[in-house]
Amino acid sequence: MALQIRSLIRANGELELSLHDDPIPEPQAHEVVIRVEASPLNPSDLGLLFGAADMGTAKASGTADRPVVTASVPEGGMRAMAARLDDSMPVGNEGAGLVVEAGSSPAAQALLGKTVAAIGGAMYAQYRAVPVAQTLLLPEGATAVDGASSFVNPLTALGMIETMRREGHTALVHTAAASNLGQMLNRICMKDGIALVNIVRKPEQAELLKGIGAKYVCDSSTPTFLQDLTDALAATGATIAFDATGGGKLGGQILGCMEAAINRNAKEYSRYGSNIHKQVYLYGGLDTKPTEFVRNFGMAWGMGGWLLFPFLVKIGPAAAEVLKQRVASELKTTFASHYSNEISLAEVLDPGTIAVYNQRATGTKYLINPGKGL
Amino acid sequence: MALQIRSLIRANGELELSLHDDPIPEPQAHEVVIRVEASPLNPSDLGLLFGAADMGTAKASGTADRPVVTASVPEGGMRAMAARLDDSMPVGNEGAGLVVEAGSSPAAQALLGKTVAAIGGAMYAQYRAVPVAQTLLLPEGATAVDGASSFVNPLTALGMIETMRREGHTALVHTAAASNLGQMLNRICMKDGIALVNIVRKPEQAELLKGIGAKYVCDSSTPTFLQDLTDALAATGATIAFDATGGGKLGGQILGCMEAAINRNAKEYSRYGSNIHKQVYLYGGLDTKPTEFVRNFGMAWGMGGWLLFPFLVKIGPAAAEVLKQRVASELKTTFASHYSNEISLAEVLDPGTIAVYNQRATGTKYLINPGKGL
Numbered sequence: 001m002a003l004q005i006r007s008l009i010r011a012n013g014e015l016e017l018s019l020h021d022d023p024i025p026e027p028q029a030h031e032v033v034i035r036v037e038a039s040p041l042n043p044s045d046l047g048l049l050f051g052a053a054d055m056g057t058a059k060a061s062g063t064a065d066r067p068v069v070t071a072s073v074p075e076g077g078m079r080a081m082a083a084r085l086d087d088s089m090p091v092g093n094e095g096a097g098l099v100v101e102a103g104s105s106p107a108a109q110a111l112l113g114k115t116v117a118a119i120g121g122a123m124y125a126q127y128r129a130v131p132v133a134q135t136l137l138l139p140e141g142a143t144a145v146d147g148a149s150s151f152v153n154p155l156t157a158l159g160m161i162e163t164m165r166r167e168g169h170t171a172l173v174h175t176a177a178a179s180n181l182g183q184m185l186n187r188i189c190m191k192d193g194i195a196l197v198n199i200v201r202k203p204e205q206a207e208l209l210k211g212i213g214a215k216y217v218c219d220s221s222t223p224t225f226l227q228d229l230t231d232a233l234a235a236t237g238a239t240i241a242f243d244a245t246g247g248g249k250l251g252g253q254i255l256g257c258m259e260a261a262i263n264r265n266a267k268e269y270s271r272y273g274s275n276i277h278k279q280v281y282l283y284g285g286l287d288t289k290p291t292e293f294v295r296n297f298g299m300a301w302g303m304g305g306w307l308l309f310p311f312l313v314k315i316g317p318a319a320a321e322v323l324k325q326r327v328a329s330e331l332k333t334t335f336a337s338h339y340s341n342e343i344s345l346a347e348v349l350d351p352g353t354i355a356v357y358n359q360r361a362t363g364t365k366y367l368i369n370p371g372k373g374l
Numbered sequence: 375m376a377l378q379i380r381s382l383i384r385a386n387g388e389l390e391l392s393l394h395d396d397p398i399p400e401p402q403a404h405e406v407v408i409r410v411e412a413s414p415l416n417p418s419d420l421g422l423l424f425g426a427a428d429m430g431t432a433k434a435s436g437t438a439d440r441p442v443v444t445a446s447v448p449e450g451g452m453r454a455m456a457a458r459l460d461d462s463m464p465v466g467n468e469g470a471g472l473v474v475e476a477g478s479s480p481a482a483q484a485l486l487g488k489t490v491a492a493i494g495g496a497m498y499a500q501y502r503a504v505p506v507a508q509t510l511l512l513p514e515g516a517t518a519v520d521g522a523s524s525f526v527n528p529l530t531a532l533g534m535i536e537t538m539r540r541e542g543h544t545a546l547v548h549t550a551a552a553s554n555l556g557q558m559l560n561r562i563c564m565k566d567g568i569a570l571v572n573i574v575r576k577p578e579q580a581e582l583l584k585g586i587g588a589k590y591v592c593d594s595s596t597p598t599f600l601q602d603l604t605d606a607l608a609a610t611g612a613t614i615a616f617d618a619t620g621g622g623k624l625g626g627q628i629l630g631c632m633e634a635a636i637n638r639n640a641k642e643y644s645r646y647g648s649n650i651h652k653q654v655y656l657y658g659g660l661d662t663k664p665t666e667f668v669r670n671f672g673m674a675w676g677m678g679g680w681l682l683f684p685f686l687v688k689i690g691p692a693a694a695e696v697l698k699q700r701v702a703s704e705l706k707t708t709f710a711s712h713y714s715n716e717i718s719l720a721e722v723l724d725p726g727t728i729a730v731y732n733q734r735a736t737g738t739k740y741l742i743n744p745g746k747g748l
Contacts, residue, residue: 246669252664252665266457268457270457271422271458272681283673290626290666290668291667292665293664293665295621295659295679298679299681299684300684301678302676303678304676305673305676310673310674
């Protein structure tokens with residue numbers, strides 16, 4: 001049997017997290033069975049794991065081997081949960097491990113005994129069957145820990161740059177920029193010679209980024225933030241931003257500063273603003289407040305959602321494969337991830353541990369090792 | 375000499391509106407000189423005329439023939455005025471009148487003695503020279519009053535439908551839908567068989583639209599608004615909206631109701647929401663509050679500015695000419711405009727009159743007749 005984390009929200013507003021016993025899956029012809037050895041707790045996973053529940057209300061029950069956590073979903077959050085009510089859901093976007101069984105297809109057989117990364121949900125489990133197309137063979141010498149985060153962060157970072165290019169921009173802005181993803185984006189941009197404006201929330205995050213060589217870092221906690229940001233935008237010409245915070249005023253402030261930077265060189269007044277298109281994509285929701293902006297950036301602007309999988313579908317499999325191969329070839333350099341702790345499946349369900357990793361704070365990213373403690 | 379309205383905002387925060395004496399312009403080869411007989415006070419004109427001034431502070435001075443109005447710009451509004459400070463600006467996007475002089479080109483000569491509509495700013499004037507390319511020859515029997523609003527509203531309404539089609543949508547939503555523009559959009563949609571969801575703010579506006587045959591009308595002042603809107607969106611499949619209000623929560627509510635309408639038919643839960651792209655274009659700013667939304671509509675969404683002139687540039691002159699010719703051929707039916715009052719240039723600068731037309735209320739659209747009272 002194989003353990004798997006499940007997340008269930010009941011119609012009465014209760015979230016229940018538990019470990020589920022499943023048979024070890026049998027592979028289809030085009031699938032491999034991975035013994036998962038490492039799977040990161042990404043912000044996107046936490047969204048599915050906890051839903052709209054208030055984890056301040058988390059209570060432990062069950063046993064040490066089979067812990068259960070319950071928490072309450074505030075009434076205002078239940079509307080968004082309607083579609084998943086009473087549906088016990090597996091969790092875990094990505095991970096890596098050893099291929100212990102393979103389907104009959106040659107592509108699957110070729111991976112037997114190899115360490116691969118994979119994407120496809122339900123990775124917070126001891127064993128997982130996934131289609132070969134959703135795996136990435138790790139290069140010689142790379143461990144499951146090295147490859148655990150091969151998909152979400154690397155392809156998101158590369159996807160941002162690809163989006164920037166395809167939409168006609170030449171430099172970009174990133175928020176929550178000291179995150180694992182943000183540091184990765186800095187490494188890509190330095191390597192590729194792309195100007196990147198980093199926005200962080202704390203002085204120590206600014207120091208961290210400057211320490212790895214970031215040139216433009218703006219700290220939103222300083223009184224000169226808007227001025228600093230406008231200066232950086234004028235220097236780089238960045239007119240596209242990827243915002244992980246989603247809520248609050250930051251997205252609108254970026255558009256406003258882009259317009260101010262453009263207007264430094266404006267020759268004549270137009271009350272509709274510049275005709276240079278300014279774009280902010282909200283790809284996360286670290287700030288759960290409503291999104292709010294004053295429209296002080298003219299009429300040539302856009303804001304919208306950005307999500308990795310629809311982006312990969314849009315660019316097509318050939319273009320996506322180019323991005324994946326770049327990840328494999330730079331796995332231990334450009335695309336290296338760092339984790340502050342490695343925990344077992346049972347520890348994922350410990351309220352004290354949840355209180356730490358659910359802060360989603362820079363430098364406290366956790367890795368799950370489903371084999372730990374068994 | 376010819377009178378022209380000018381709007382000036384001084385660095386000290388004072389708005390001054392006045393009448394300026396200019397020589398009657400001489401046409402270039404490709405231009406015609408129009409004796410302006412009718413020019414509408416569009417919301418887009420009021421934005422340039424008053425800038426960020428608080429018209430509650432308007433004071434009259436000058437003489438009956440040469441009135442002057444002054445008003446204060448609140449400190450918070452001055453930043454957005456920076457680029458136009460101490461620049462005396464002519465006003466008036468569009469209008470119509472008789473061609474009294476023509477440049478040497480055959481295209482210009484062909485218009486001599488004809489009544490034409492024109493776009494190009496500075497139309498709140500007795501005479502105006504404009505390039506032939508910015509004119510539209512009115513059909514036989516159409517007066518300057520018939521043609522005064524040939525550009526902004528008709529091309530905006532047609533541009534919305536063209537945008538809807540080009541971006542892959544099949545039905546649309548419009549707010550402030552009882553406006554002149556909104557009624558025009560209803561006539562186009564009924565004629566072309568396009569489903570249109572009208573959003574209004576008052577019961578009498580809903581009645582007005584139903585009276586002209588609108589099928590889907592949602593009144594945001596009723597307690598069932600969000601439910602009614604979701605029903606209308608589910609019935610029409612509209613996934614694009616054009617919002618004249620800009621500020622407040624309406625744009626986000628439309629996206630949220632679109633997602634709810636799509637999810638009525640959803641087969642499985644995705645915490646990233648539906649993968650059907652939902653778009654709201656903010657094309658006006660009737661509500662001057664900040665724009666605010668809760669992100670309850672998944673990740674496949676966009677919000678952005680929409681402006682007629684960049685749109686026309688984007689589709690190119692041939693496609694724009696098709697739209698213009700449709701306006702000319704349906705000028706007195708589909709594209710008919712209605713005005714509640716006809717005022718002189720001097721009356722535009724009367725504080726009591728300003729207090730009425732600056733409400734921008736449905737049914738109180740004013741027309742300027744620059745020849746009146748002279």
